[in-house]
Every structure is written in structure tokens, then in C-alpha cells.
Amino acid sequence: MTYPLPVESAIIDLSKATKLRDVLFRPQSSRAKWITAAFQTITPNHRELQKISLGFPYFADSLNVDTLKQSTNYGEWLDLDRLLVQFWESRSTGPKVICVVWEGQKRDFRGFTECLFPELTKRGAIDLVE
Amino acid sequence: MSSPRLPAELLDHIVDHLHDTEDALRNCCLVSKSWIPRTRKHLFAEVQFGGPEDLDAWEETFPVTSPGRYTKTLTIDCPEVVTAADAQIGGWIESFSHVVHLELGGSSQLPGTYEDDESATFLVPLRGLSPFVKSLDIDCYSLPPSRIFDLILSFPLLEDLAMTNYGYVLINKYDDSDGLPIAAQPPNHPVFTGSFKVVTIGLAPITHQLLSLLGGIHFRKLALTSERGEDISSITALVEKCSHTLESLDITCDPLGASIRRVHPYR
Numbered sequence: 380m381t382y383p384l385p386v387e388s389a390i391i392d393l394s395k396a397t398k399l400r401d402v403l404f405r406p407q408s409s410r411a412k413w414i415t416a417a418f419q420t421i422t423p424n425h426r427e428l429q430k431i432s433l434g435f436p437y438f439a440d441s442l443n444v445d446t447l448k449q450s451t452n453y454g455e456w457l458d459l460d461r462l463l464v465q466f467w468e469s470r471s472t473g474p475k476v477i478c479v480v481w482e483g484q485k486r487d488f489r490g491f492t493e494c495l496f497p498e499l500t501k502r503g504a505i506d507l508v509e
Numbered sequence: 510m511s512s513p514r515l516p517a518e519l520l521d522h523i524v525d526h527l528h529d530t531e532d533a534l535r536n537c538c539l540v541s542k543s544w545i546p547r548t549r550k551h552l553f554a555e556v557q558f559g560g561p562e563d564l565d566a567w568e569e570t571f572p573v574t575s576p577g578r579y580t581k582t583l584t585i586d587c588p589e590v591v592t593a594a595d596a597q598i599g600g601w602i603e604s605f606s607h608v609v610h611l612e613l614g615g616s617s618q619l620p621g622t623y624e625d626d627e628s629a630t631f632l633v634p635l636r637g638l639s640p641f642v643k644s645l646d647i648d649c650y651s652l653p654p655s656r657i658f659d660l661i662l663s664f665p666l667l668e669d670l671a672m673t674n675y676g677y678v679l680i681n682k683y684d685d686s687d688g689l690p691i692a693a694q695p696p697n698h699p700v701f702t703g704s705f706k707v708v709t710i711g712l713a714p715i716t717h718q719l720l721s722l723l724g725g726i727h728f729r730k731l732a733l734t735s736e737r738g739e740d741i742s743s744i745t746a747l748v749e750k751c752s753h754t755l756e757s758l759d760i761t762c763d764p765l766g767a768s769i770r771r772v773h774p775y776r
Contacts, residue, residue, distance in 0.1 A: 389741045389764065395752035405734075407763035413741065427756070434761070 391417040397424045403479070405434035409447075411455040411495075418462055423469075431463065434479040435488070444494045456495040463496070467504045476505045485509050521547050528554075549579045556605075557584040564594055568601075577604030583638075586614035592634040608639040611664075612646040629656045636663035644669035644703070654714040658692035661699070668703030675709035691721045698722065702754070704730035705747070711735070716743035720750060727754045734761040 391413070393399060399421075404414045414433070421428065447453060463476050476499055480488040485507050492500065492507060499505040515523075524547040527533045537548040553576045558564055564587070567575075583605050585591050595601040613635070629652045642664040649657050649672055661670065705728045707715060712735050719726050728751045733744050741764035748758065 389745050391741070391745050391748055391760070393748065393752070393758075396748065396755040396758070398754065398756050399758060400756045401758075403759040405759075405761035407736070407761065410763075413762075413764045 667699035
């Protein structure tokens with residue numbers, strides 16, 4: 380049986396996936412709400428979780444930081460930033476947050492990730508890898 | 510006085526050390542007939558048929574006895590040609606009886622070639638090609654999902670499944686609420702305990718097949734890539750089904766992107 384539901388209500392529920400070791404989300408737009416919603420289902424029972432990664436398309440660094448901050452979706456990234464900081468602080472072995480960028484673009488993405496994840500950046504809890 | 514012979518175990522050990530040196534292996538083949546089986550084990554461990562010309566060359570080289578039984582990784586980029594040749598010669602596919610990793614290309618087909626479930630019959634001779642297949646990588650493009658799963662379910666030990674370029678939804682204007690035939694489930698169908706990797710525009714038909722499996726799915730790794738926002742429902746369903754075994758999750762999707770439409774998730 381199927382039920383018509385809006386896409387926004389379809390949450391990736393990770394609450395029962397307590398064996399998870401690593402999670403990688405690759406958003407294809409400026410929306411982060413669905414990622415935050417998925418991470419909100421992670422519980423203290425996820426003891427194996429070691430790595431949280433976010434992959435960005437190669438063109439993401441071309442987005443102007445000021446434009447990004449003024450966009451209506453910017454708040455979604457700050458919500459995600461806050462949630463990931465909570466993860467990092469609430470666990471003795473806080474999962475490492477990694478931004479996966481395209482080869483040779485590490486320098487270009489630094490400002491981009493600082494803009495999206497200001498708190499994680501401040502705490503040194505985010506790494507950029509190619 | 511007969512010349513001294515190396516014990517077979519020692520000979521095997523020496524040849525095994527040369528497993529990644531093709532020239533040396535070819536030379537070993539010329540030393541003695543007794544050296545041939547072990548060297549062929551390595552020489553033909555990986556075989557790829559890129560096109561009809563490769564098939565012709567194989568048939569010409571091995572007209573009687575195929576060394577296919579030594580092959581562990583078989584890549585067929587032209588499955589239609591291979592199965593047609595098998596129909597002519599007979600038993601050609603059967604010789605690859607110990608394949609563990611099978612890769613099938615199919616995206617060379619023009620869009621819309623396989624529009625219904627009765628098409629794509631070229632996959633039939635490949636069913637159960639080897640009982641030892643543990644991983645299947647299929648570039649399936651517009652193949653009907655039940656045909657693909659007829660093949661998939663014929664490998665009882667299958668652990669890892671990868672499906673790329675799956676555009677059936679796009680080609681056939683499939684709507685997620687459309688019903689599609691479910692592949693018949695043999696008694697010993699795989700339980701899927703490895704990884705599932707899919708790159709698609711339209712995950713629903715595949716999800717429909719996987720969620721219909723009586724034995725369930727138990728993937729430890731999911732790597733799901735879709736350009737369709739609606740596929741978030743299929744993704745959530747797959748994650749939920751595998752949640753007790755899931756160790757690694759990799760999702761590329763855009764559920765809240767440009768188009769937000771109403772969908773029919775599996776429940």
C-alpha cells in the first residue's frame with residue numbers, strides 16, 4: 380500500500396542503523412534540511428559512528444560567500460552546523476566531520492566551508508579532503 | 510634416465526608468484542604441458558569481451574576447449590552478441606562456470622529498445638552463469654526491472670550488487686505509482702549481505718523489486734545516487750530495510766531541490 384506524502388516529509392531514518400560507521404551525504408542543491416533531518420535521528424546508541432562526510436559538487440566553490448549568506452536556505456546550513464557541533468561535543472570520540480571536495484579545489488573551498496559551518500570551523504572539528 | 514621433476518605443489522607456488530606478470534606466465538605455458546593449468550589459472554583470471562571482435566578472437570583461439578573455467582572476473586560489454594554466439598555454438602557461456610565477479614554492460618542499447626517485460630531476452634542465457642558469483646555490476650540503462658532481477662536472483666551467493674546508468678524511468682515515462690511485474694523468486698535466491706551501489710534516474714522500480722524479496726535485504730553498504738528528488742522515498746525505504754546491518758551509507762540526492770512534488774513512498 381502506498382500513501383501520498385510530500386517529499387519534505389520523507390526523512391531518512393537512521394535511528395535503527397546503530398551499526399553505522401560512516402555516513403556520506405552529497406547534496407546537489409543549496410538545501411541542507413534533509414541532511415539535518417537525517418542526522419537528528421542519530422542517537423547515543425550509534426557508538427560505532429566514526430565519520431560524517433559531506434560531499435559538494437565541483438561548482439559549489441564558485442558560489443559567492445556573501446550571496447550564500449543572503450540566500451533563504453543559508454539558515455538550513457547553520458542548523459546543520461549547530462547539530463554537528465552538538466555531535467562533536469557530546470561524544471568522547473566525536474565523529475570527524477569531513478568535507479569532500481574535488482581534487483585541486485581544497486583551497487577554493489576553504490571560505491565556502493567556513494561560511495556554511497562557522498562553528499565547526501571555529502572548533503577545528505571539520506577537515507577538508509580531496 | 511628421466512629428467513627430475515618438480516613436485517606439483519612447488520611448481521604451483523612458483524607460478525603463483527608470477528600471477529601479475531603476463532609475459533612470464535605466457536612463457537611458463539610454453540615450458541611444459543604440466544605447467545599449463547596453473548598458468549592459465551592466472552592468465553585467464555580476468556576476461557573482458559569489449560565487442561564482437563573480442564568474441565571472434567576468443568573463438569578462433571579456443572575452438573575446442575575454452576579456458577573460461579579459470580575466469581574469476583568476467584566483463585561482458587556486449588551481452589547481446591555473447592548470448593547470440595552462445596546460441597549458435599552452444600555451451601560457450603557455460604564454460605565460464607567459476608566466475609565470482611560478473612560485469613555486464615548494456616548502455617550501448619538505444620533508448621527505448623527494451624520497452625516491455627518480454628524484451629531483453631538476451632539476459633536469459635546468462636542466468637546462473639556461475640553458481641559462485643558474489644558480485645554483479647550491471648550497466649542496465651533501459652532494461653525492464655523484472656528482467657534484470659530474473660538475472661540477479663539466479664546467483665544464490667550474490668553479496669554485492671551495482672547498477673549504473675539506470676534510466677528506465679526516464680525512457681519509459683514511468684510513474685512511481687505504476688505497477689511493474691515482480692521477478693519470480695527461486696528458492697535459493699541471494700540474501701544480499703554486501704554492498705548495493707546504484708546510479709540512476711528513478712530508483713523506484715529497483716526498490717520495488719528489492720523490497721519484494723521474501724528473504725529481505727541485508728546490505729552492509731548502501732551507495733545511492735539519484736537525480737530525482739522523488740527518489741528520497743525509495744532511499745528511506747532501502748535504508749530502513751537494511752538498518753539492522755547497515756555500516757556505511759553514501760547518498761547523493763536532491764530531495765528539496767528545484768522540484769518538490771508529491772510522491773508515493775513504499776510503506
